[in-house]
Amino acid sequence: MPVTDLLERSYPGRRAELKRDILRAALGCFNSNGIEATTIEMIRLAxxxxVGAIYHHFGNKEGLVAALFFAAMSDQASLRLRYFEEAETTKDGVNALVFSYVDWVDSQPEWARYQFNAGFAVSNGPHKEELAERNRLRNQQVQEWFLRPGVGELLTRFPDELVPSLIIGASESYCRAWLSGRVKQSPSAHRQVLADAAWRSLNDV
Amino acid sequence: MPVTDLLERSYPGRRAELKRDILRAALGCFNSNGIEATTIEMIRLAxxxxVGAIYHHFGNKEGLVAALFFAAMSDQASLRLRYFEEAETTKDGVNALVFSYVDWVDSQPEWARYQFNAGFAVSNGPHKEELAERNRLRNQQVQEWFLRPGVGELLTRFPDELVPSLIIGASESYCRAWLSGRVKQSPSAHRQVLADAAWRSLNDV
Amino acid sequence: MPVTDLLERSYPGRRAELKRDILRAALGCFNSNGIEATTIEMIRLAxxxxVGAIYHHFGNKEGLVAALFFAAMSDQASLRLRYFEEAETTKDGVNALVFSYVDWVDSQPEWARYQFNAGFAVSNGPHKEELAERNRLRNQQVQEWFLRPGVGELLTRFPDELVPSLIIGASESYCRAWLSGRVKQSPSAHRQVLADAAWRSLNDV
Amino acid sequence: MPVTDLLERSYPGRRAELKRDILRAALGCFNSNGIEATTIEMIRLAxxxxVGAIYHHFGNKEGLVAALFFAAMSDQASLRLRYFEEAETTKDGVNALVFSYVDWVDSQPEWARYQFNAGFAVSNGPHKEELAERNRLRNQQVQEWFLRPGVGELLTRFPDELVPSLIIGASESYCRAWLSGRVKQSPSAHRQVLADAAWRSLNDV
DNA sequence: AATGAATGAGCCTTCATTCAT
DNA sequence: GATGAATGAAGGCTCATTCAT
Structure with missing residues (x-):
């Protein structure tokens, strides 16, 4: 089985090689120095x-920031989709959400770190509309899965607005802690504990 | 009961008036434009x-960023302390953590928003040591409370590293969503639900 | 009578079609944005x-600027020549100069606007020698016409350097005003008034 | 009688010294290289x-271009005003316009050259409104002079739009020729001839 | 303590031009 | 002849910081 990295999945083909090189370099620089503190010159060197090639492919710095962010989102979404495909019950669905989240962070820590840091920049920059649209689509797909015939009981004991936080909140918190070095164990090591805790938090004793 | 705002609590007295003015202006600017995109000139205008006065009081931009961050931390800590003082059982302690967190964000949304955004800047800037030390102290105080004689059962079913995320993860996630406008209901409206869910997630069915 | 536009006259034939397309596009861009502010990419789009085709046909940006300028000069010169052919007396000659100038601006306002704007660029660019030579030729031809046997009296009451300004100054001034929108009536509407005024300014009461 | 140069008249006082230095340097650079081809660095060197001081005083390059242009306009206007004050009849008024124009160009050739070249840039840049307003004021003041009681006969034989060109066209044309080196005699040397020709062009034989 | 003009390193971005295909 | 990705020098501008008053 050939290894296919996140970028090869997002920009396949040989022609896109330079584009992938630039994105890879940008990811490293943004994570090391912060987005604002990273200069185009640093990326070029890496x-x-x-410089011209970078602008030719991404328009400007914000275009690069956004392309990176959306590549991460897409990759994360495709893992969630794979996990959803094998799930049947509501509990399976909660597991799929927690596992896919935690496993993705574990396997792509650099991309996860970037996603946490770049959120503000993208949602306040010129690509905020595209971000909003992608978020809308993601939420809709998740909701549709839980409303699918055959999934069974619904999560109606709580306000709709609260449910996502109850499911993913603890996992996200732990992943942040791991990425910033405050905890040592990888998130995947706790995937079942986190999923069970989420499930318990959603159900009466 | 006199109204005392966050800044008056951190920098009391008449002599500190200008200092408080500057901090208030900086908070607004940092939240509106982002920290890097805010210039000293913008703050001066606000x-x-x-310019000289700002440098006289805070040394440089990073000093301002840090002063703001630490003022928020202190204020949040003092609320947590108040809630802890009235708690007795372990469950009371979990409630105190969730309630103090959620109520503080609800009453100081601008400071909470800043805290989320400024974390990266402070923990990578010249005040990172002070931040680490303050974090250490905070964690120690919380742990000591739960180990206090008379508190009762311990949360030993889970790895130590995981517990904070299980307690506060969902609340933090919801607060972030609220501050960015993705959900409408204020966090305080869900304080009991969030605390109960956290408690359930920590205990067997 | 077939319609023949300025560019078809300068670059006749089917093979020159692309060349004419490029020049037409460049004229529009240069007039809209100014010469320096127009990029090759804008012209390409228009x-x-x-990009390669443009460089193939005109060498570089300055080549394009000059080709456009010389096309305008040639077209204006050919109209002047036509008017001169039907003139006999000195007064006819003055009329021919004023009418041909004014009518050309009226019929080719975009080219006239360009000619006013591009003068500086061409006379300071790498084609300045060619421009000087063309100017010399034009002046010589005009002078020869007025010295032709049969034309009659000469304009000797004024320094030679002054005569061209006395003949064409008012017309040029009015044309500039018209092209920049400061006056509404087209220059041709005033052709006879302008020619008569020029004639009066050259003669005693 | 102390010598007062154009800039000292526009920006009097010792505090404005740097501002005047910058403007003087900018004028030289703009005339030598063209406006677009002049860089801020060239001006700074001169x-x-x-760099910061230039931006502190003029905002940006276009602000510098406009400040220079408006200084020239003001200076030219004040000379026109002086000449108008000593004029009585309509013919005096025409003389005042021609003389003040020609003498100003003769005494401030660098500023006149700049005015010719910068017109396009200013009337298409961010200060176009201010330019339009200043032009409006100038035209109004001139018109009011000719309508003053006691001035006598009016110039009503021609469309209003045409009169300014008839008065100043030949002078402007000659001044352009002089500034670009196409003629040698200074405009002032021909001031009476130009004024008389303008007057004749405005009157029946 | 307060002021704000001055500094200048450094950043993002543009764009004429080239050249391999 | 045509194409357009790649190049990289250079420019306008920003802004944290200093310091004379």
Missing amino acids: CDTS | CDTS | CDTS | CDTS
Whole structure:
């Protein structure tokens, strides 16, 4: 089975090689120095091309920031989809959400770190509409899964607004802690504990 | 009962008036534009002083960023302390953590928003040591409360690293959603639900 | 009588079609944005070719600027020539100069606007020698016409340097005003008034 | 009688010294290289200050271009006013317009050259409204002079739009020729000839 | 303590031009 | 002849910080 990395999945083909090189370099720089503190020159050095090439492919710095962010979102979404495909009951669905979240962070820590840091920049920059649209689509797909015939009981004991936080909140909190070095054990090591805790928090004793 | 705002609590007295003005202006600017995108000149305009005065009181931009961050931390800590003082059992302690967190965000949304955004900047800037030390102290105080004689059962079913996330994760997640406008109901409206869910997630069925 | 536009006259034939397309697009861009502010990319977009094609046909940006300028000069010169052919007396000659100038601006306002704006660029660019030579030729031809046997009296009451300004100054001034929208009536509407005024300004009461 | 140069008249006082230095340097650079081709760095070198100081005083390059243009306009206007004050009849008024125009160009050739070149930039840049307003005021003042009681006969034989060109067209044309080196005699040397020609062009034989 | 003009390093971005296909 | 990705020098502008008053 050939190894396919996140970027190869987002920008397949040989022609896109430079584009992938730039994105990889940008990810490293943004995570090391912060987005604002990273200069185009740093990225250029890290992937050995020209300033012009970067602007040719991404328009400007904010375009690069957004492309990176959306690539991460897409990759995370495709893992969630895979996990959903094998789920049947509502509990399976909660497991799928927690597992896919936690496993993705565990396997792509650099991308996860970036996603946490870049959220503000993207949602306040010129690509905020695209971000809002992608978020809307994601939420809709998740909701549709839980409303699918055959899934069974619904999570109606809580306000709709609260449910996502109850499911994913603890996992997200732990992942942040892991990425910033405050805890040592990888998130995946706790995947079942986190999923069970989420499930318990959603149900009466 | 006199109204005392967050800044008056952190910098009391008449002599500190200008200092408080500057901090208030900075908070607004940082939240509106982002920290990096805010210039000293913007802050100066917003509080009608001189550039020199800002540097006189805070040394440099990073000093301002940190002063703001630590003021928020202190204020949040003092509320947590008040709630802890009235708690007795372990469950009371979990409630105190969730309630104090949620109520503080609800009453100081601008400071909470800033705290979320400024974390990266402070923990990578020249005040990172002070931040680490304050975090250490906070964690120690919370742990000591739960180990206090008379508190009763301990939360030993889970790895230590996981417990904070199980307690506060869902609340934090919901607060973030509220501050960014993704949900409408204020966090305080759900305080009991969030605390109960946290408690359930920590205990067997 | 077939319609023949300025560019078809300068670059006749089917093979020159692309060349004419490019020049037309460049004229529009230069007039809208100014010459320096117009990029090759803008021109490419406006005529739907490739950057390479533009460079193939005109060498570089300054070549394009000059080609456009010289096309305008040639077209204006050919109209002047036509008017001169039907003139006999000195007064006819003055009329021919004023009418041909005014009518050309009226019929080719975009080219006239360009001519006013591009003068500086061409006379300071790499084609300044060609421009000087063309100017010399034009002046010589005009002078020769007035010295032709049979034309009659000469305009000797004024320094030679002054005569061209006395003949064409008012017309040029009015044309500039018209092209920049400061006056509404087209220059041709005033052709006879302008020619008569020029004639009066050259003669005793 | 102390010598007062154009800039001292526009920006009097010792505090404005740097501002005047910058403007003087900018004028030289703009005339030598063209406005677009002049860089802020060139201006900085020519007056030995810092980039920041230039931006502090003029906002940006276009602000500098406009300040220079408006200084020239004001200076020219004040000379026109002086000449108008000593004029009585309509013919005196025409003389005042021609003389003040021609003498100003003769005494401030660098500023006149700049005015010709910068017109396009200013009337298409962010200060176009201010330019339009200043032009309106100037035209109004001139018109009011000719309508003053006691001035006598009016110039009603021609459309209003045409009169300014008839008066100043030849002079402007000659001044352009002089500034670009196409003629040698200074405009002032021909002031009476130009004024008389303008007057004749406005009157029946 | 307060002021704000001055500094200048450094950033993002543009764009004429080239050249391999 | 045509294409357009790649190049990289260079420019306008920003802004944290200093310091003379």
